[in-house]
Amino acid sequence: MKKNIQGSNRQLKSGAAENSLVKSIVTTVKEPVMVVDSNGGIIDANSSFYDLFEFRKKEVLALELNEIGLFQELDKLLEEEQLQEGNIQDLELTFSLPKAGKKNFLINAAALNAGNVPGLVLITFNKVFPIAEKERSGKNDLENFHDIFSQAPAMICILRGPEHIFELANDNYFQLVGNRNILGKTIREALPEIENQGFVEMLDRVYSSGKAFNGNELPVKLDVGKNELKNSFLDFVYQPILDASNEVDGIFVHAVDVTEKVMARKKLEESENELRKLVDTVPAIIWITRPSGENYYLNKSWYEYTGQTVSESMDFGWLNMVHPNDSKRAKDFFVKANESQEFFSTSFRLRNSEGNYRWVLDSGSPRYDALGNYEGMIGVVIDVHEEKEKEQLIGEKEHRIRSIIEQADVATALYTGKEMNIDMANDAMISLWGKDHSVIGTTLREALPELDGQPFHDLLQEVYETGETYWGKEDPVDLVIDNKLRTGYFNFTYKALRDEKGDIYGILNMAVDVTEMVKSRDLLKESESRFRQLADLMPEKVANTNSRGDFIYFNQGWLEYTGLTTKELIKKGWDNLIHPGEKEEYLKSWQNSLHTGRDFEMEFRYLNKNNKYRWHLSRAEAVKDENGNIQMWICTATEIQKIKLEEKRKEDFLKMVSHELKTPITSIKGYVQLLLSLLRSEREVEVSAKPYQMYLERVDHQISRLTRLISEMLDLSRIEKSKLDLQKESFSLNDLISETVQDINYTNTEHNIRITEDHQCKIYGDKDRIGQVLINLVTNAIKYSPLNPDIEVQISKAEGGKVTVSVKDFGIGIDTENQKKIFKRFYRVDRNSEETYSGFGIGLYLANEIIQRHNGSLSVKSEMGKGSVFTFTLLEALED
Numbered sequence: 001m002k003k004n005i006q007g008s009n010r011q012l013k014s015g016a017a018e019n020s021l022v023k024s025i026v027t028t029v030k031e032p033v034m035v036v037d038s039n040g041g042i043i044d045a046n047s048s049f050y051d052l053f054e055f056r057k058k059e060v061l062a063l064e065l066n067e068i069g070l071f072q073e074l075d076k077l078l079e080e081e082q083l084q085e086g087n088i089q090d091l092e093l094t095f096s097l098p099k100a101g102k103k104n105f106l107i108n109a110a111a112l113n114a115g116n117v118p119g120l121v122l123i124t125f126n127k128v129f130p131i132a133e134k135e136r137s138g139k140n141d142l143e144n145f146h147d148i149f150s151q152a153p154a155m156i157c158i159l160r161g162p163e164h165i166f167e168l169a170n171d172n173y174f175q176l177v178g179n180r181n182i183l184g185k186t187i188r189e190a191l192p193e194i195e196n197q198g199f200v201e202m203l204d205r206v207y208s209s210g211k212a213f214n215g216n217e218l219p220v221k222l223d224v225g226k227n228e229l230k231n232s233f234l235d236f237v238y239q240p241i242l243d244a245s246n247e248v249d250g251i252f253v254h255a256v257d258v259t260e261k262v263m264a265r266k267k268l269e270e271s272e273n274e275l276r277k278l279v280d281t282v283p284a285i286i287w288i289t290r291p292s293g294e295n296y297y298l299n300k301s302w303y304e305y306t307g308q309t310v311s312e313s314m315d316f317g318w319l320n321m322v323h324p325n326d327s328k329r330a331k332d333f334f335v336k337a338n339e340s341q342e343f344f345s346t347s348f349r350l351r352n353s354e355g356n357y358r359w360v361l362d363s364g365s366p367r368y369d370a371l372g373n374y375e376g377m378i379g380v381v382i383d384v385h386e387e388k389e390k391e392q393l394i395g396e397k398e399h400r401i402r403s404i405i406e407q408a409d410v411a412t413a414l415y416t417g418k419e420m421n422i423d424m425a426n427d428a429m430i431s432l433w434g435k436d437h438s439v440i441g442t443t444l445r446e447a448l449p450e451l452d453g454q455p456f457h458d459l460l461q462e463v464y465e466t467g468e469t470y471w472g473k474e475d476p477v478d479l480v481i482d483n484k485l486r487t488g489y490f491n492f493t494y495k496a497l498r499d500e501k502g503d504i505y506g507i508l509n510m511a512v513d514v515t516e517m518v519k520s521r522d523l524l525k526e527s528e529s530r531f532r533q534l535a536d537l538m539p540e541k542v543a544n545t546n547s548r549g550d551f552i553y554f555n556q557g558w559l560e561y562t563g564l565t566t567k568e569l570i571k572k573g574w575d576n577l578i579h580p581g582e583k584e585e586y587l588k589s590w591q592n593s594l595h596t597g598r599d600f601e602m603e604f605r606y607l608n609k610n611n612k613y614r615w616h617l618s619r620a621e622a623v624k625d626e627n628g629n630i631q632m633w634i635c636t637a638t639e640i641q642k643i644k645l646e647e648k649r650k651e652d653f654l655k656m657v658s659h660e661l662k663t664p665i666t667s668i669k670g671y672v673q674l675l676l677s678l679l680r681s682e683r684e685v686e687v688s689a690k691p692y693q694m695y696l697e698r699v700d701h702q703i704s705r706l707t708r709l710i711s712e713m714l715d716l717s718r719i720e721k722s723k724l725d726l727q728k729e730s731f732s733l734n735d736l737i738s739e740t741v742q743d744i745n746y747t748n749t750e751h752n753i754r755i756t757e758d759h760q761c762k763i764y765g766d767k768d769r770i771g772q773v774l775i776n777l778v779t780n781a782i783k784y785s786p787l788n789p790d791i792e793v794q795i796s797k798a799e800g801g802k803v804t805v806s807v808k809d810f811g812i813g814i815d816t817e818n819q820k821k822i823f824k825r826f827y828r829v830d831r832n833s834e835e836t837y838s839g840f841g842i843g844l845y846l847a848n849e850i851i852q853r854h855n856g857s858l859s860v861k862s863e864m865g866k867g868s869v870f871t872f873t874l875l876e877a878l879e880d
């Protein structure tokens with residue numbers, strides 16, 4: 001471009017009027033536009049221009065077009081077109097854009113010589129549209145200006161002079177004012193309705209001060225016909241236009257209708273206000289934060305609740321109202337949720353306007369704009385103090401219950417849910433299971449697999465379903481303890497637990513290990529049964545009673561003796577077996593023992609199964625506990641029938657002895673007195689004529705009886721003390737027998753004693769003692785055959801070098817039963833006529849003892865009423 005077109009470049013650039021007009025045009029026009037001076041130097045450009053060519057403002061300002069590769073062709077064209085004299089219209093040019101590549105543009109250029117501004121050229125760039133060829137006619141400058149700005153989205157006009165006469169206006173401006181004919185008219189004439197809206201005054205001020213005025217969203221009411229004023233909002237610039245002498249001679253008006261924008265914002269503001277009102281009336285606290293987390297909005301409820309002011313609550317000021325102990329947690333919670341843009345909910349204590357802390361629940365959710373950009377969070381704070389306190393109370397209560405259970409000695413566990421989750425188990429329960437704490441939190445089935453196949457799972461399910469408590473009593477449970485399956489016995493309960501609504505949610509299990517007790521009781525039972533077996537085996541009769549003396553047990557001995565069962569015995573009444581003779585005394589004595597606890601002992605007769613009474617020694621002893629209370633009585637009864645009879649025999653014997661001793665002594669005394677009286681009166685009578693001999697013989701007889709009696713008794717006591725000495729010698733048995741019989745015959749004349757000697761022999765023994773045996777047998781034969789006088793004594797040889805001697809009588813005889821007993825001490829056959837046969841039942845006993853001590857034997861054969869044969873057998877003495 002030629003550099004000599006008009007004036008100096010520097011001067012032009014610094015021209016204030018030029019500058020301000022250029023600025024207002026450049027900032028107003030929407031399409032890419034630049035202004036160059038007459039030298040082609042770039043004065044200014046708008047942002048669309050920079051964006052299109054990707055220039056930076058600084059890079060291009062003050063450069064000339066021919067210095068920029070992209071614009072060299074344009075520069076040439078401008079020169080060719082003689083721009084300073086005319087303009088360029090819709091000249092199509094291709095530009096290589098850095099990004100978009102080659103693009104065609106329609107270039108319009110016009111000299112900005114409107115008014116007194118010289119040498120500036122405005123160049124616009126429009127993307128190519130197919131356009132009709134336009135006639136290039138010589139239009140005036142205003143028309144050119146109009147052409148350029150007609151397409152501009154802004155409303156543009158130029159006002160001239162202090163009266164602000166419309167010089168030109170674009171289509172948009174005409175539209176704004178209702179297509180009135182305004183050109184050439186003052187603003188007051190053209191738009192009378194704006195008179196009191198302040199615009200004229202503003203124009204006056206711009207005109208007089210030379211300072212541009214920027215109006216922002218100013219409302220204007222304009223007459224657009226239809227008999228009404230239209231409300232609009234405008235952003236506008238009043239830019240003074242200077243003449244050559246730098247005086248203001250007009251105003252460039254550039255206005256943009258922002259009505260829609262303003263209205264939309266107002267609507268938004270209104271609806272936001274309404275929302276805010278709504279939010280403020282909500283009883284809950286609502287908050288909104290920025291993406292960075294600071295508080296942006298809190299509704300009225302917050303300020304009422306806390307008493308904070310808006311400024312105090314901003315950013316993180318709200319945290320000052322949170323309890324110091326909760327504050328850090330609340331903040332961390334919020335910050336974390338804000339960072340991760342996630343929903344959160346937490347509770348903390350918030351100070352209210354009265355200074356009290358109350359529990360609140362704070363929850364928030366992230367919010368996003370339409371494009372999905374995070375905008376911060378919105379949330380709500382609700383007072384949950386009462387609920388929280390209740391919850392805490394429940395928690396405390398549960399904690400207390402838990403700690404009671406934890407410390408309880410009774411094994412306790414809590415299962416929840418149908419699956420029996422072990423929610424809790426105290427140490428006692430865990431050690432009872434033989435497990436460790438790791439079982440807590442597992443199910444019962446997992447914790448104790450050994451329960452499978454045992455009834456407990458089913459029982460638990462039943463309790464869970466029915467709610468009925470199960471009481472286990474000494475139930476056996478198999479548990480694996482130290483890797484071994486062991487059986488234990490437990491008293492336990494399964495009790496259903498219900499929630500507030502009454503629904504079952506779990507089971508409380510309490511258990512007491514009674515294994516020791518069960519085992520020891522089994523042992524006790526065993527030992528008791530052993531005791532009973534023992535008692536049953538005892539020949540003694542054993543029974544026991546309870547503490548009151550009621551019989552509860554009789555051993556086998558009793559049952560056998562009575563022929564009754566235990567039941568029958570108890571029913572019949574045991575004491576009814578006692579002989580009536582002793583019963584009364586028994587009852588008295590037994591009651592006394594029951595009363596005092598003293599041992600009981602008594603002899604009485606019990607009836608046996610054969611209906612016979614037998615003597616027993618009965619004893620009872622009380623078993624007492626450690627406090628001395630009677631638990632039971634143990635009673636024994638020992639049969640003493642034999643002893644009793646022996647005693648009786650002894651008694652009888654003593655009676656008899658005294659009788660037997662008295663009889664001879666009385667008779668001796670009688671004879672002696674008779675003899676004495678004879679002697680006294682015999683002075684005159686011959687001694688020989690008197691019966692002295694007969695009396696003395698009687699006395700002698702009685703004395704031998706006494707002697708025998710006394711020696712028998714001596715022998716008896718000797719035998720008892722095993723002091724019966726035998727003076728053994730070899731002697732002729734035949735001689736002894738004939739001598740003895742001879743002696744007996746001497747005193748006894750009523751019987752015929754015949755000796756048959758089939759054998760002659762000697763024996764080795766105590767001659768006197770064997771003689772004593774002979775005397776005994778023969779005198780018995782005499783005594784017990786009062787009616788038949790024949791007695792036979794026979795000596796015969798027996799097998800094995802033995803000799804037998806038998807003494808046979810034909811007397812009263814002995815029955816078979818008594819034949820076995822007559823050799824016993826003091827035994828006498830009980831005959832009705834006892835008195836008939838004197839004696840004391842020791843003769844045969846002594847005879848038997850003597851024979852036995854000679855290694856022989858004594859026996860009897862007898863038949864009642866026919867007689868008896870007593871036979872003894874002895875070893876013969878060996879020949880010398």
Ligand code: ADP
Binds near residue numbers: 780828842844
């Ligand atoms: P006792 O002094 O009573 O004769 P013993 O011991 O000699 O005592 O005899 C015992 C009993 O045996 C007698 O009481 C008597 O009943 C019976 N007894 C002994 N010998 C005879 C006999 N030969 N005939 C009948 N009974 C006899």
